[in-house]
Amino acid sequence: MLRFFSLRVFRALLTVTLVVTFAFVVLRMSADPALIILGPEAPPEVIAAFRKSWGLDEPIWVQYVDYVAAIFRGELGRSMRDGRPAIELVAERIPATLALTLPALALKIAIGIPAGIWASLHRGTFVDRTVMAAAVAGFTVPSFVLGLVLVLIFSVQLGWLPSGGQDTWIHAILPIVTMGVGGAAVLARFTRSAMLEVLGQPYMRTASAKGLPWARAIRDHALPNAAIPTVTIVGFMVGTLIAGAVVVESVFSWPGVGRLLVVAVSNRDLAVVQCILLLVAATMVLSNLMVDFLYGFLDPRLAAGARAGGH
Amino acid sequence: MVDLSPAAPTRRFAVTLPRLPVTVSLALLWVIAMIVIALFADAIAPHGFTALDLKHRLVAPGEPTHLLGTDELGRDVLSRLVASIRISLAIAFGATLISALIGTTLGFLAAHFRGLVEQVVLMLADFQASMPFLIMALSVLAFFGNSLPLLIGLMGLYGWERYARIARGLAISAGSQGYAGAVRQLGASPGRVYGRHILPNIASTLIVSMTLVFPEVILMESGLSFLGLGVQPPMTSLGNMVGYGREYLTRAPWILLSPSVTIVLTTLAVSILGDWVRDSLDPTLR
Numbered sequence: 001m002l003r004f005f006s007l008r009v010f011r012a013l014l015t016v017t018l019v020v021t022f023a024f025v026v027l028r029m030s031a032d033p034a035l036i037i038l039g040p041e042a043p044p045e046v047i048a049a050f051r052k053s054w055g056l057d058e059p060i061w062v063q064y065v066d067y068v069a070a071i072f073r074g075e076l077g078r079s080m081r082d083g084r085p086a087i088e089l090v091a092e093r094i095p096a097t098l099a100l101t102l103p104a105l106a107l108k109i110a111i112g113i114p115a116g117i118w119a120s121l122h123r124g125t126f127v128d129r130t131v132m133a134a135a136v137a138g139f140t141v142p143s144f145v146l147g148l149v150l151v152l153i154f155s156v157q158l159g160w161l162p163s164g165g166q167d168t169w170i171h172a173i174l175p176i177v178t179m180g181v182g183g184a185a186v187l188a189r190f191t192r193s194a195m196l197e198v199l200g201q202p203y204m205r206t207a208s209a210k211g212l213p214w215a216r217a218i219r220d221h222a223l224p225n226a227a228i229p230t231v232t233i234v235g236f237m238v239g240t241l242i243a244g245a246v247v248v249e250s251v252f253s254w255p256g257v258g259r260l261l262v263v264a265v266s267n268r269d270l271a272v273v274q275c276i277l278l279l280v281a282a283t284m285v286l287s288n289l290m291v292d293f294l295y296g297f298l299d300p301r302l303a304a305g306a307r308a309g310g311h
Numbered sequence: 312m313v314d315l316s317p318a319a320p321t322r323r324f325a326v327t328l329p330r331l332p333v334t335v336s337l338a339l340l341w342v343i344a345m346i347v348i349a350l351f352a353d354a355i356a357p358h359g360f361t362a363l364d365l366k367h368r369l370v371a372p373g374e375p376t377h378l379l380g381t382d383e384l385g386r387d388v389l390s391r392l393v394a395s396i397r398i399s400l401a402i403a404f405g406a407t408l409i410s411a412l413i414g415t416t417l418g419f420l421a422a423h424f425r426g427l428v429e430q431v432v433l434m435l436a437d438f439q440a441s442m443p444f445l446i447m448a449l450s451v452l453a454f455f456g457n458s459l460p461l462l463i464g465l466m467g468l469y470g471w472e473r474y475a476r477i478a479r480g481l482a483i484s485a486g487s488q489g490y491a492g493a494v495r496q497l498g499a500s501p502g503r504v505y506g507r508h509i510l511p512n513i514a515s516t517l518i519v520s521m522t523l524v525f526p527e528v529i530l531m532e533s534g535l536s537f538l539g540l541g542v543q544p545p546m547t548s549l550g551n552m553v554g555y556g557r558e559y560l561t562r563a564p565w566i567l568l569s570p571s572v573t574i575v576l577t578t579l580a581v582s583i584l585g586d587w588v589r590d591s592l593d594p595t596l597r
Contacts, residue, residue, distance in 0.1 A: 011437065018438050026451050140579040142530050144537045144550075145571040148557060156561050163560075243446050247534050251557075262538055265449050273450050280446050288441055 008292040012285045019281035020071065023274045024064055076278065077271030079264075086271040090257060090279060094242065096166060097249070097256030100175050101241045107180030108187050108237060113230065115184070116191025120199065121218070131188055138185020147178040147251040164253035175252045179245065183237060190233045194226040201225075228298050235291030239284040243276070335587045338580035345396060345577055352397040358387040360394035361545050369563045380565045382556070391547050392569050398542060399549045399574075402463050403528045407521050409467025410528075414474025415517060419505045421475070422482035432479070436472035444469055444531060449540060457543045466532055470524040477520060481513040515592050522585030526578035533574050549574050 042050075051057045058066070070077070076087045119131035154174060155163035162171050198204065199222055207217035237244070246258035253259075257276060264272035331339070348355055357376070358364075364385035372380040372388070379388040421432040448465055455461055482505065485491050494508050533550030535541030542548035549570040556567030 011434075014434065015438055015441060018434075019442065022447070023450070026455075136579065136582065140526065140530075140582060141575050142533060142537075142578075144534065144553060145575060148553070148560065148567060148571070152560060152564060156564075239441075240443055243443055246445055246449070247538065250538055261446070261449060262540070265452075265540060277446065277450060280443060284441050284443070 004296055005293065008289060012289050015285050016281055019277060020068065021064075023277045024067055071278070076275045079272050080269050081267060086269075086275040089272055090260065090275050093255065093257045093260045096254065097242060097245055097258065100172060100179065100245050100248070100254060100256065103172070103176045104179035104183065104245075105237055105241065107176060108183035109234065111180065111184035112187025113191050116188040116230075117195055117223070117226075119188065120192045120195035123196065128192075132192070135185040135189045135192075138182050139189070141182070143178055143182055143247050144251050146182065147174065147248055150174050150178060151251075164251075166254055171252075171254075175245070175248050175254055178251070179248050187230070187233060187237075191226065191230050194229040195222060197229075198222045198225045224298070228295065231294055231298065232291055235287050235294075238290070239287035242283050243280040332587070334583055338583040338587075341576055341580040342584060345400060345573075345580075348393055349397040349400040352393045356387075356390035356393040358390040360386065360391045360547060362386060362390075369559070371563075372565050379569050380563065382563065382566050383559060388552075388566055388569060391552060392549075392573065395547045395549045395552055395570060396573060398546060399529060399532060402459075402466055402532050402542070402548070403525055405463040406466030406469060406528045406532070407525050409464065410469055410471045410524065411474050411517060411521050413467065414471035415478040415510070417471070418475040418478025418480075419482055419509075421479045422486065423501055423505070429479070432475060436475050439468070439472040445534065448531070448535060449538075452535065452540050457540070459542070459546065462532070462535075462541060466528055469528050469531055470520075473520055473524065474517060477516055478513065481516060482509050485509045485512060519585065519589045519592055522581060522588055525585070526581045529574065529578050529581075 048057075056063070067077075074087075076085070078084060079086050079089055115131050115134075119128040122128050151163045151174065154161045161174055163174070165171050203221060204217060207221050208214060212220075242257055243261070244258075245254070245256055246261060248254070249256045249258035250262055257279075260272065261276045263269075264276070357378075364381065364387075366385065367377065367381050368383055368385045370377050370381040370385075372378065374380070377387050377389070379392060381387055382391070417432045417435075421429040448469075451465055452462065486509070490512075491504055491509055494504050499508075529549075532541055532548065533553070536548045536550030537554040539554055542551050544551070552570035553567045553574075556563070556570070559566055
């Protein structure tokens with residue numbers, strides 16, 4: 001058990017290191033931020049001063065070591081635009097993003113999992129086909145198209161809901177629905193196939209052969225076993241709470257982390273982009289780690305396998 | 312002896328076409344139509360897709376010269392749609408091929424060398440799978456500037472880890488089978504063993520994964536272009552059209568309706584085809 005978990009923690013740390021390096025290499029070597037910020041007409045001495053003040057004139061590996069050291073001190077650089085600490089800029093956007101993604105996650109789980117279970121228990125019927133058709137539609141309609149269609153219907157035609165902005169909770173309805181519907185479709189598909197897999201297992205036949213009522217067999221044997229793959233996908237969704245709303249926030253002009261990222265990317269604001277990348281990586285890695293731990297408890301075979309030298 | 316076996320079935324000499332489900336036939340028709348449009352875009356488009364016609368701005372659909380209407384600069388929406396289909400499909404095709412090539416090569420390398428190489432490939436695959444692709448793509452694209460080759464190359468990283476895992480797993484099991492060992496004993500180089508013998512044997516599984524990744528690439532590219540960070544003007548793509556059509560949502564919704572419908576139907580059609588091919592070729596992939 002201990003070996004299983006420490007292996008997971010080691011891999012999580014490795015992922016974080018990879019992200020830090022990726023962010024650093026890509027963002028530093030791709031372009032000269034001094035020219036982008038100051039413009040090509042800036043005098044050479046101004047550019048030189050700017051490069052010196054940002055440490056851009058050091059060799060790349062010195063910049064890297066400085067960067068990693070700064071992360072350990074909790075310094076993630078300052079926005080090159082207004083000089084404020086990047087982490088502050090990002091942090092003040094997080095509540096707005098969570099105000100969308102948390103309710104959307106709840107919506108996905110509330111619709112997706114019951115729909116998937118329901119469809120699997122009525123396999124091949126009209127109910128099943130309807131749920132699956134909805135699930136396929138939810139996957140193939142990109143969120144910006146769904147969002148704009150909802151705006152066209154509920155804002156433009158009916159005039160019931162605002163099309164963008166963040167003034168009241170009413171403004172959050174359309175973005176939340178847009179994200180929730182697509183995610184619910186994915187979750188329904190996953191849950192259904194996980195349930196079908198379990199329902200075909202011999203232990204389900206044994207359960208009914210020994211006279212267990214079907215409803216109890218479902219509750220005691222099918223649902224806990226189908227939970228394992230479903231936990232994975234929910235864990236992935238938890239990992240995207242911070243960054244999963246890039247497109248939807250743009251559609252609805254919602255001032256969250258996603259919008260900040262798009263703006264920072266078009267402004268080539270290195271520090272802010274790095275900060276968001278790191279934050280996203282950290283949330284992804286943490287939620288993956290949580291899923292792994294949950295696995296270890298839900299399915300002791302996995303941890304036992306690791307101890308025996310398996311996966 | 313009494314012949315107990317039932318009468319031998321009369322052989323029919325008609326060619327029996329596989330019977331396709333209705334949805335699959337429709338999906339196939341749509342995909343073929345899209346490919347034809349992409350290949351013959353210049354001949355099909357009634358106007359140049361950048362041709363301005365300032366006298367006919369925001370014309371509603373239905374006019375004989377502008378069947379799908381015009382946009383805010385008087386550009387013909389149908390012609391732009393045709394050009395966008397070409398670009399979006401070209402990116403998706405190119406990216407899917409690159410991704411399959413990278414993934415399969417890395418998977419083979421992992422299977423051949425095992426040990427450290429395998430660990431590195433698997434670690435990179437885990438890394439790719441655990442990070443949201445959109446976020447990484449956004450950072451790379453905006454910081455390297457925007458060009459079509461770079462966009463295709465970047466999209467070519469989408470989903471490589473799936474091919475790598477599949478190719479590695481299948482190549483390892485193929486390596487322990489007789490035929491691969493036999494060719495190796497005959498003195499074939501590793502490149503020949505993997506390229507000429509193992510690859511053809513696992514190609515069907517890889518092709519199935521390509522049809523499953525392809526619609527996701529279309530969605531990813533259109534999302535990037537929608538954000539204004541993918542295909543750059545004056546070029547156009549389906550996501551691009553939706554992105555700027557959004558400014559005219561109330562006055563001219565037709566600008567974004569036709570590309571939106573095209574994105575949805577194309578991803579739907581390819582997904583249906585992919586699922587069908589998977590179910591009929593390789594039921595183990597479910």
